[in-house]
Amino acid sequence: MKPEIHPDYHTIKIKMTDGTTYKTRSTFGKEGDTLTLEIDPSVHPAWTGGSHKLLDTGGRVSKFKKKYEGLGF
Numbered sequence: 001m002k003p004e005i006h007p008d009y010h011t012i013k014i015k016m017t018d019g020t021t022y023k024t025r026s027t028f029g030k031e032g033d034t035l036t037l038e039i040d041p042s043v044h045p046a047w048t049g050g051s052h053k054l055l056d057t058g059g060r061v062s063k064f065k066k067k068y069e070g071l072g073f
Contacts, residue, residue: 016040 007027015021015036028035042048 017043 008030009025009027010031011023012026012028012032013021013023013034015034017037017040021034026035
């Protein structure tokens with residue numbers, strides 16, 4: 001490996017949303033840094049099987065549907 005073209009690969013600590021931690025190797029930060037997650041597999045609906053809802057913020061979905069209702073979508 002050419003050191004001048006590859007990022008530094010070192011050990012960091014990952015802190016999950018529930019406070020648990022584990023060590024892994026990464027190119028994030030520098031040796032010994034902690035990466036604190038805001039979303040992880042214990043809380044994200046993609047991993048927990050939670051239902052996905054489409055939020056109509058400010059009527060945008062309704063406005064889109066009304067605008068293109070004649071096109072057969």
